Amino acid sequence: MGNYPAKVKSSWGHYWDEYVAEKEAAPEFEKGPTFDPNFGFDVPRKERVMVATQEEMEAANLRLHERDYCAHHGVAYRKCMANNMPWYWKCKHFKHEWMECEYEDAVMRIKEYERERRLKKRELQLQGKDPNGKPLDTKATERFST
Amino acid sequence: MATALLRSVRRVTASPSLSSSVIFCRHAGGGHWNPDWRADPKVPETEEERIRAAKKYNLLPDDYKPYPEDSLNARGDYPDLPIISGSQRDPYEPFDYPELRRNYGEPLHIDFDMYTAERVDQKRLRKSMLYSWSMFLGVMTAGFLALYSTRNFAGHVPTLPKQYPYNDLWVEKGGNPAKMPIRKNYSFELEGSEPAPKHHHAH
Numbered sequence: 001m002g003n004y005p006a007k008v009k010s011s012w013g014h015y016w017d018e019y020v021a022e023k024e025a026a027p028e029f030e031k032g033p034t035f036d037p038n039f040g041f042d043v044p045r046k047e048r049v050m051v052a053t054q055e056e057m058e059a060a061n062l063r064l065h066e067r068d069y070c071a072h073h074g075v076a077y078r079k080c081m082a083n084n085m086p087w088y089w090k091c092k093h094f095k096h097e098w099m100e101c102e103y104e105d106a107v108m109r110i111k112e113y114e115r116e117r118r119l120k121k122r123e124l125q126l127q128g129k130d131p132n133g134k135p136l137d138t139k140a141t142e143r144f145s146t
Numbered sequence: 147m148a149t150a151l152l153r154s155v156r157r158v159t160a161s162p163s164l165s166s167s168v169i170f171c172r173h174a175g176g177g178h179w180n181p182d183w184r185a186d187p188k189v190p191e192t193e194e195e196r197i198r199a200a201k202k203y204n205l206l207p208d209d210y211k212p213y214p215e216d217s218l219n220a221r222g223d224y225p226d227l228p229i230i231s232g233s234q235r236d237p238y239e240p241f242d243y244p245e246l247r248r249n250y251g252e253p254l255h256i257d258f259d260m261y262t263a264e265r266v267d268q269k270r271l272r273k274s275m276l277y278s279w280s281m282f283l284g285v286m287t288a289g290f291l292a293l294y295s296t297r298n299f300a301g302h303v304p305t306l307p308k309q310y311p312y313n314d315l316w317v318e319k320g321g322n323p324a325k326m327p328i329r330k331n332y333s334f335e336l337e338g339s340e341p342a343p344k345h346h347h348a349h
Contacts (some may be wrong), residue, residue: 014304029302032309037332043339045332050311054318067318068310069331109305111334116306 017117022131024124027116035119070105073098185224189215199223203253227255232263233270 018026028034038044051072060075077098080091121131130136189212190199200210203225213221235247242250247263260266271278309331312318316326335342 011304015299019299027306029300029304029306032307037330041336043336046335046337046339048309048311048331048333054312064315064318065308067312067315068308071311105308106305108334109308110303112306113304 022117022121024129024133025117025121025131027113027120029113033112033116035116039119068102068105070098070101073101185222187222189213189220190223200225204251205253221256224256225253227253229255229257229261229268231261231267231269232265233267235263 048069050069052067052075056075057067057071060078062071062074062078066074073094077091077094080094081088084090124131124133125136128136186199190196196210197207199212200207202223203210205225209225211226212223213219213226232247235241237247239247241247248254248258255261261268273281311331313326313329316329317323
């Protein structure tokens with residue numbers, strides 16, 4: 001999972017959902033999104049924009065887990081450090097930009113998880129099952145489908 | 147044995163005939179440097195050697211008993227003395243060193259530093275053995291059960307995997323460029339919309 005920004009705190013509620021309350025609807029957290037990314041959106045979603053090229057990342061000697069959508073911040077930070085060493089604090093702005101970007105990236109991952117969870121729940125409901133995979137009572141299904 | 151030994155020690159250090167015991171007391175040839183204070187690695191064999199070693203350690207020859215040479219606990223010619231921890235010694239006795247509860251020239255147990263009054267007391271237990279063992283086993287068992295009962299539950303943050311560009315870093319991860327799959331990642335912004343404002347945090 002690579003470097004995880006410390007600002008994103010772990011929560012405990014999802015354990016209850018995953019292992020007790022909504023076992024069937026729990027997303028497989030080690031796999032990517034399984035649904036059509038544009039499902040449910042009137043307007044298609046923007047593709048994520050990658051700024052740094054592969055050559056830049058290679059030249060900056062970024063580690064594998066750092067070659068993500070925030071890599072251009074990492075490249076800028078490394079460049080600044082190379083130019084300003086040993087006055088490393090001159091690069092704090094670059095570092096904070098980088099960390100901020102990683103934070104946004106992590107929030108996006110949480111949103112993807114939540115989207116996956118809700119879509120799985122919806123699919124189960126359409127099959128007439130509750131989030132634990134047991135058959136729903138028909139009234140609830142009717143109410144949902146109309 | 148222990149009290150008899152102490153008595154013999156006291157006799158050596160406090161008897162009038164040896165009132166010059168301060169001078170009498172010399173160790174391993176009167177060393178001035180750490181190796182000089184070491185015990186002789188050779189265990190005395192002849193009676194003459196035994197007497198010499200006993201004298202070196204301020205012991206009566208009858209009380210002198212070295213550690214067995216072929217054991218893991220071999221200590222050369224250092225005497226195998228009974229453990230009398232600081233807490234077991236009389237606090238009102240006028241020791242030469244009251245804080246250590248020992249006298250000058252007194253033969254010391256080889257782990258003497260462990261048995262000073264504030265450290266280990268080999269006779270008195272703060273808690274009973276039953277209490278200590280049940281506490282130890284109880285904590286260990288509870289910890290093991292906590293781990294074992296949750297072995298099938300993965301601990302993780304509620305996120306999907308991190309997204310990587312360039313088809314999930316296919317080339318960087320060692321994939322064949324000719325067989326590169328297309329993998330796209332999407333943001334939560336919609337086509338034609340302004341970029342959402344960033345989160346702001348107090349630094």
